[in-house]
Amino acid sequence: MERKRTPLWALHKQHGARLIDFGGWDMPVAYATGTLKEHKAVREAVGLFDVSHMGEVYLRGPRVREAVEQLTTNACAAATPGKAVYTLLCRPSGGVVDDCIFYKRSDTEFFVIVNASNTAKDLEWFREHTHSLCEIEDVSDATALIAVQGPKAVALVDRLAGGTLTGLTSFTFADAVIAGVPCVAARTGYTGEDGFELACANADAPRLWTALVEAGGLPIGLGARDTLRLESRLPLYGNDLDDDHTPLEAALGWAVKLDREFLGAAALRAQKQRGLERQLVGFRIPDEARAIARHGYAVVDRALGTGEAAVIGTVTSGGPGITVGGAIGLAYVPVARAAAGTQLTIDCRGKDIVATVVSGKFYKRT
Amino acid sequence: MSSYPTDLRYTSDHEWLRSAGTAWRVGITQFAVNQLGDITIVELPKVGATVTKGESFGTIESVKSVSELFAPVSGRVTAVNAALDGSPELINDEPYAGGWMIEIEPSHKAELEELLSPDAYTAHVAAAE
Numbered sequence: 001m002e003r004k005r006t007p008l009w010a011l012h013k014q015h016g017a018r019l020i021d022f023g024g025w026d027m028p029v030a031y032a033t034g035t036l037k038e039h040k041a042v043r044e045a046v047g048l049f050d051v052s053h054m055g056e057v058y059l060r061g062p063r064v065r066e067a068v069e070q071l072t073t074n075a076c077a078a079a080t081p082g083k084a085v086y087t088l089l090c091r092p093s094g095g096v097v098d099d100c101i102f103y104k105r106s107d108t109e110f111f112v113i114v115n116a117s118n119t120a121k122d123l124e125w126f127r128e129h130t131h132s133l134c135e136i137e138d139v140s141d142a143t144a145l146i147a148v149q150g151p152k153a154v155a156l157v158d159r160l161a162g163g164t165l166t167g168l169t170s171f172t173f174a175d176a177v178i179a180g181v182p183c184v185a186a187r188t189g190y191t192g193e194d195g196f197e198l199a200c201a202n203a204d205a206p207r208l209w210t211a212l213v214e215a216g217g218l219p220i221g222l223g224a225r226d227t228l229r230l231e232s233r234l235p236l237y238g239n240d241l242d243d244d245h246t247p248l249e250a251a252l253g254w255a256v257k258l259d260r261e262f263l264g265a266a267a268l269r270a271q272k273q274r275g276l277e278r279q280l281v282g283f284r285i286p287d288e289a290r291a292i293a294r295h296g297y298a299v300v301d302r303a304l305g306t307g308e309a310a311v312i313g314t315v316t317s318g319g320p321g322i323t324v325g326g327a328i329g330l331a332y333v334p335v336a337r338a339a340a341g342t343q344l345t346i347d348c349r350g351k352d353i354v355a356t357v358v359s360g361k362f363y364k365r366t
Numbered sequence: 367m368s369s370y371p372t373d374l375r376y377t378s379d380h381e382w383l384r385s386a387g388t389a390w391r392v393g394i395t396q397f398a399v400n401q402l403g404d405i406t407i408v409e410l411p412k413v414g415a416t417v418t419k420g421e422s423f424g425t426i427e428s429v430k431s432v433s434e435l436f437a438p439v440s441g442r443v444t445a446v447n448a449a450l451d452g453s454p455e456l457i458n459d460e461p462y463a464g465g466w467m468i469e470i471e472p473s474h475k476a477e478l479e480e481l482l483s484p485d486a487y488t489a490h491v492a493a494a495e
Contacts, residue, residue, distance in 0.1 A: 018400065029403065034458065035429045036404040223403060223430055290407050290451070292427055320406045320429055349425070349432070 006052035007144050007205040015219055022222060023117040025053040030221035038224035039322040042191055043363075046150035047220035048212050055119030055140040056199060057126065059110045064134035068102065068110055070263055071129060073247055073256040076102035076110070084171045084186050086255055089125060090264030094246035094271060098122050099237055101188060103173050111184065113145065113199070115237045129263060144205035146198045148217060149228075151365070153195035156215050157185065165196070179211030190225065192232025192363055227322050231363035233282055233330070239295055240280060240316040240330050246271055249332065250280045279338040280316065282362060283346075283355035285327040291353045292327040293318040293346040299331050300347050312337065315346060321362055328362045329355070369488070370395060371462055375478070376487035377438045382462065383481060389444045389469040390478075394426070394435075397491050399461050402428040405454045410435075410468055415443045417470060419477050424467070426457075435467070439477040445469035 003026035012019065017028035028050065030038060041047050059067060069077040074087035081104050089097040098118040103111040114122045119140055126136050148157050158165045160179045168174055173186035181204040189195045200208055213219065226236070235241050235250055246264075247256050248271055258269050285291055299313030318329030337344060340359040345352050374382040375390075380398035383390045399405075407427040417423040417437035424435040446468050450456060457465035472478060482490060 018403070029430070034404045036406075036455075227429060290409070292407065292432070294432065322429075 004053070006050055007202040008050045008052065008146075008209050011206055011209055012050065012219070017219070017221065022053065025116065027053060028219070028221040029223045031219050033218065035221065035223035035227065036322055038218065038220040039227050041218045042150045042193055042220055042224065042228055043323050044151065046148060046152040046156050046195075046217050047191075047224070048209065048217040049147040049149065049220050049222075049225055050144075050209070051116075051147055051197075051225075052144040052202075052205065053116035054145050055114040055116060055122065055138070056143040056145070057112045057114065057123065058137040058139060059112065059126070059130070059134045060108060060137070061134035062108055064108055064110060067130035067133035069260065071126070072102060073262060073264065073268075074102075075257045075260065076104065079104045081106050082172050082174065084173050084188050086171075088241075088247045088252060088255060089122065090247065090262070090268070091243065092264055092267060093243075094248075094264045094267035095243040096237070096241045096245065096247060096250070097125050097243075099235065099241055099252075101186075103184070103186060111199075113197075117238060142202055144200055144202050144208075146200075146205065146209060146212065147189055147191075147195065148198065148212060149189045149191040149193045149195035149220075151193060152216070153193065154187075156212070156217060157196045157198070160211060160215055161185070170194075179208055179215075181208040181211075183208070190234055191228040192234070192361065193228075193365055227319050230317055230319055230328060230330070231321060231323055231361070233361045235280075235330070236317060245280070245332065248272060249276055249278055276335050278313070278332050279335050280330055280332055281338045281357045282359070283329055283331060283344055284321070284324075284358050284362070285329075285346075285353055285355045287326040289327075289353055291348045291351070292320060293329050293331075293348055293353060293355060297349075298347045299333055299337075300345050300352070302345065302352070313344070324362045333357075370484050370491075372484045374462070374484065375481035376484065376490075377436075377481060378487075378490055379436050379438070380491075381436070381438050383438055384462075384466075386469055389471045390439065391445075391466050391469045392438055393461055393466040394457065395487070395491075396461055397494075399458055399465075402426065402431070402433065404429050405457045408450045408454050408457065408467065410446050410450070411443050413443055413446055416473075417441060417443060419474070437470070438481065439470055439472045440474050441470040441472040443468050444471050 016032035072087040176185040297315040300310040313333035321328040342357040422434040
């Protein structure tokens with residue numbers, strides 16, 4: 001099947017991008033610069049990400065708040081207009097349908113950005129569970145999304161917006177005109193750095209991208225997006241989140257407000273009362289070990305036996321800690337092994353590698 | 367599109383070989399480097415180890431993935447590039463020079479005949495692209 005292209009595809013080709021299949025989209029995994037340098041550029045200056053493959057949906061209507069209240073684990077419906085709220089969408093079982101951000105425009109209108117690979121599933125989920133309480137408009141195919149991230153990102157975007165975005169704080173958004181292009185500008189991101197995510201019409205995207213490049217933004221591929229988000233311990237749906245794990249197990253309890261009723265609330269309350277059996281933890285492997293524990297590798301306890309008998313957990317994400325050194329990752333393990341400082345043994349392609357559980361983010365900006 | 371050094375032999379697994387006395391120096395081609403992206407870890411055999419043509423002699427990890435390295439010929443490992451342990455980026459920066467991996471003294475000379483010429487390798491890559 002022909003891969004889908006974002007409106008910036010031709011510019012990526014021109015810029016020397018290596019394009020790969022990303023959930024049916026032909027997306028830049030890295031430019032000629034390479035992932036390591038791209039990662040550092042975002043930590044030290046400012047990078048640009050084409051994330052137009054993500055899905056965008058409007059939910060509207062006089063009763064839209066009731067629908068949003070049902071769909072979301074976090075308090076999105078009650079938020080102040082102009083707030084962006086990270087939330088999970090849960091099944092009645094507590095398993096995760098997707099993680100996404102709800103942008104509350106008003107009491108009658110929400111804008112939602114969802115994961116590219118889940119767009120179709122989420123739309124179906126919205127249709128099934130909003131019970132005609134609101135109108136659903138999928139604008140994914142008409143909307144481009146550009147993330148501008150790094151310590152110099154806010155100043156860069158604000159300059160191109162004529163100083164109109166200065167007052168926008170973290171997890172708020174506003175309609176803006178940036179380099180002459182009408183956008184929704186949100187002070188959000190997926191890198192652990194400060195910055196904006198800018199949604200605009202497809203036709204305007206090349207003009208906005210070019211202006212951002214000319215103002216000093218370096219194009220960054222999805223390879224660095226993954227290493228950046230992992231260092232900041234931001235979960236990735238399909239790796240760290242899925243139908244089989246709850247937000248409580250994924251250490252996202254802060255985004256679950258259990259004093260409300262919503263899809264999955266009963267199951268999550270019961271799980272909380274029962275206590276967790278397994279938990280997503282962060283781990284580090286020292287540089288000297290020269291090993292990376294990747295998605296799908298088994299966490300083992302050799303005292304329990306060999307083969308399947310020894311498996312006590314699974315690595316869900318792993319890669320080099322480009323800013324923090326060594327290798328880092330996330331794994332689901334029994335709660336008894338989840339405390340910071342606990343040593344885990346990970347089977348890295350037949351070789352046992354010792355990792356140490358760490359709490360908090362691997363990288364935190366200063 | 368790319369051109370490959372004319373003084374080297376190649377394999378269809380995107381490795382190159384350069385004659386170095388009685389041994390052959392082995393590395394990976396620019397095409398392989400482009401496919402892998404930034405290389406972060408290389409695991410190589412020790413000097414004296416025996417390798418068998420077509421079988422894994424080590425692994426190469428990029429930011430995103432891990433790949434096996436397949437021996438281009440059978441023989442004994444006579445040298446290993448120790449610089450790659452601390453500086454795997456040499457493979458990205460200079461795949462045909464400082465990014466070399468091991469030297470093999472072939473035990474089955476006939477296997478050398480099966481290596482690809484620069485032209486044959488160029489055609490192989492063109493077909494893959």
